Amino acid sequence: MAGLERVNRQLFPLRDISAVAELFRDEIEKSPDPDLSLLSIVVGAVENSLTCNRSPVLREVQGEGEDAAGGDFEIEFHIVDALYSKFRSTILGSVDLSCYGDSKFATRELVKKVSDVIWNSLSRSYYKDRAHLQSIYSYLTGNKLDCFGVALAVVAGCQVLGFNDVHLALSEDHAWVVFGENGAETSEVTWHGKGNEDKRGQPIGTGVGSLSWLYVNGQPVVCDRYMEVASLVSSVNPSFNMTTDIKEVADIQQQLMWLLYDQGHLEKYPMALGNLGDLEEINPTPGRPSCQELFSQAVDASRKYYSNKHVYPYTYQGGYFFRHKMYKEALESWANAADVLREYNYSRDDEELYKELMEIANELIPHIMKAVGSGIDAHSILKDPECFAHLLRLYDGICQWEEGSVTPVLHIGWAKPLVNTIAKFDASVRAQLVIDLQDEQEEEASSMKEERVSVKSGSEESSSGERKSEEQTNDRGDSLNNNNYSKTPDADST
Numbered sequence: 324m325a326g327l328e329r330v331n332r333q334l335f336p337l338r339d340i341s342a343v344a345e346l347f348r349d350e351i352e353k354s355p356d357p358d359l360s361l362l363s364i365v366v367g368a369v370e371n372s373l374t375c376n377r378s379p380v381l382r383e384v385q386g387e388g389e390d391a392a393g394g395d396f397e398i399e400f401h402i403v404d405a406l407y408s409k410f411r412s413t414i415l416g417s418v419d420l421s422c423y424g425d426s427k428f429a430t431r432e433l434v435k436k437v438s439d440v441i442w443n444s445l446s447r448s449y450y451k452d453r454a455h456l457q458s459i460y461s462y463l464t465g466n467k468l469d470c471f472g473v474a475l476a477v478v479a480g481c482q483v484l485g486f487n488d489v490h491l492a493l494s495e496d497h498a499w500v501v502f503g504e505n506g507a508e509t510s511e512v513t514w515h516g517k518g519n520e521d522k523r524g525q526p527i528g529t530g531v532g533s534l535s536w537l538y539v540n541g542q543p544v545v546c547d548r549y550m551e552v553a554s555l556v557s558s559v560n561p562s563f564n565m566t567t568d569i570k571e572v573a574d575i576q577q578q579l580m581w582l583l584y585d586q587g588h589l590e591k592y593p594m595a596l597g598n599l600g601d602l603e604e605i606n607p608t609p610g611r612p613s614c615q616e617l618f619s620q621a622v623d624a625s626r627k628y629y630s631n632k633h634v635y636p637y638t639y640q641g642g643y644f645f646r647h648k649m650y651k652e653a654l655e656s657w658a659n660a661a662d663v664l665r666e667y668n669y670s671r672d673d674e675e676l677y678k679e680l681m682e683i684a685n686e687l688i689p690h691i692m693k694a695v696g697s698g699i700d701a702h703s704i705l706k707d708p709e710c711f712a713h714l715l716r717l718y719d720g721i722c723q724w725e726e727g728s729v730t731p732v733l734h735i736g737w738a739k740p741l742v743n744t745i746a747k748f749d750a751s752v753r754a755q756l757v758i759d760l761q762d763e764q765e766e767e768a769s770s771m772k773e774e775r776v777s778v779k780s781g782s783e784e785s786s787s788g789e790r791k792s793e794e795q796t797n798d799r800g801d802s803l804n805n806n807n808y809s810k811t812p813d814a815d816s817t
């Protein structure tokens with residue numbers, strides 16, 4: 324039974340958060356196969372009505388403080404019904420299933436066909452980096468989707484066709500699909516980054532090219548239906564403009580995230596836990612885990628389920644510590660993020676992460692040095708050898724990221740802030756630096772280079788990790804705006 328037939332029509336017209344939450348709860352708790360297009364249309368309609376259709380008069384009255392009051396929304400059943408039917412008839416009307424064999428599993432050709440239907444119905448040219456282009460509501464009412472939205476729409480389209488083996492696979496800056504028996508097949512279905520030729524229909528490379536962060540070294544978040552619901556909730560964007568969020572949209576997103584959290588559907592989704600942490604930092608829910616705990620759960624999830632190959636859990640956590648002037652903890656989180664990077668080779672597809680690290684190294688850390696330099700030095704950072712060790716581990720990780728990459732990472736723009744920062748630490752702290760190089764003979768034997776840097780600080784010492792093996796160093800490393808997931812191909816690249 325399709326989603327709309329089982330929806331509780333008494334809930335409509337949807338006028339408040341609890342009605343939207345009730346509809347999601349019904350769909351998540353009562354249906355073995357939550358209807359992605361229904362849920363994406365509903366939450367997209369709410370987001371759109373509160374953030375996009377703003378009457379100028381209302382705006383003057385509301386004022387645009389931090390959280391401009393979003394006013395009310397009213398989502399009529401017949402609107403949702405019409406859009407839901409439009410999506411289903413678009414998909415069912417464009418895909419002749421008799422062309423794709425009789426397997427109950429999707430084929431590569433079918434997945435590509437669904438991707439083509441979505442792709443070819445998008446507006447010819449629009450600003451892909453804009454907010455609010457992630458939902459099927461946006462697709463149906465404006466023929467616009469960002470790169471995440473295309474991937475979600477393809478999975479929702481395959482659900483309409485009855486192929487429940489097609490699922491969303493998510494890295495920290497790209498999305499694709501898995502399908503077939505045991506989800507053993509993969510396919511690109513959307514674009515990535517600016518001006519890159521899309522690879523739609525191709526499997527995800529498994530060769531050395533996949534050593535780029537973009538494909539998280541074979542450790543993507545592979546979603547089930549419920550995690551796909553979590554991804555569409557996580558992609559809700561409360562932004563009204565660059566400086567203002569609509570509080571009602573953030574509240575709805577937060578409540579839906581807790582609903583999914585309670586059902587265990589965020590357990591293996593580090594970025595969703597990070598997003599919930601951000602929402603909780605702004606507006607804590609009484610009786611719920613703190614944002615610091617959520618950021619820590621995101622780190623644990625990456626370590627437990629993804630061999631610690633995800634970077635963002637540490638940058639979510641480091642950003643939190645930085646904002647709360649917990650500078651030593653921030654340096655440790657950022658050093659842990661850099662440890663993840665060591666296994667990767669930097670490729671031009673990784674520029675979102677490059678920008679993240681640039682901001683940390685060349686803006687946030689210099690800010691810390693200024694703050695502690697002028698006396699706000701709660702933990703006397705500049706006298707703490709462990710902080711110095713975290714700083715060196717951060718930079719050494721970035722250097723190792725660069726090693727073996729075809730694209731350089733560091734340049735003079737990095738060196739100046741680094742030199743200034745190192746110079747800020749007390750000479751006595753720097754003097755404690757002990758660099759012990761591994762014995763030469765062993766190096767031949769293992770053909771793996773390993774160098775240990777440690778800063779003796781009382782009992783504790785910290786050290787850097789393994790180097791890449793020889794064969795990895797010459798590989799050719801064949802970029803989501805953090806708020807709204809979209810990548811920015813040129814305006815008319817689709």
Ligand SMILES: FC(F)(F)Cc1cc2c(N3CCN(c4nnc(C(F)(F)F)s4)CC3)ncnc2s1
Binds near residue numbers: 470498557594595598
């Ligand atoms: F599908 C793509 F291509 F868009 C990749 C995905 C991105 C993303 C996400 N993001 C991206 C990272 N993001 C971050 N926000 N702050 C971040 C940090 F730098 F503080 F770590 S990372 C916001 C939400 N949140 C949930 N799921 C996903 S799936």
